[in-house]
Amino acid sequence: MGRSNLLLKMELLSNPETLCAVRGALGQLAEKLGFPEAECRAIVLAVDEALTNIIRHAYRGDADKPIEAYFRRVQDSRNGAPGEALEIVLEDRGVTVEGAKLCGRALEDVKPGGLGLHFIHESMDKVEFRRKIGRNQVRLVKFLHVSEPRKGS
DSSP states (O other): OOOEEEEEEEEEESOGGGHHHHHHHHHHHHHHTTOOHHHHHHHHHHHHHHHHHIIIIISTTOTTOEEEEEEEEEEEEETTEEEEEEEEEEEEOSOOOOGGGGGOOOTTSOSSSOOHHHHHHHHOSEEEEEEETTEEEEEEEEEOOOOOOOTTO
């Protein structure tokens, strides 16, 4: 990963009531960066799902644990091609989740809940989970799609 610019940092508690502030700030940030309305909604949904998973699974519903969210404009690569993207890193100090449990459930298994990881992967271009220095990190990347100039213009 190359150069990055921090756009926003949020320190919040693992209380579900704080999620509305994150949704509002992220929706406005994604819009300002030039994402189309549908992609803004998808990014907000992915981050909301990721934060909900942190609250439920890493912190087991405890509402007063710290979560840090970093929103950066970065240069990254996708399929070998460099591009500008929004990178979102969510950090918590909760329980480490086993990699095998991060697969979600099949869409055909119709029942409430359990589709958060599916929505995250569908909404974002890159999704990475890691444990670093006693913290869980979720890294979400969404590339900006700049329209190509028309030939002859």
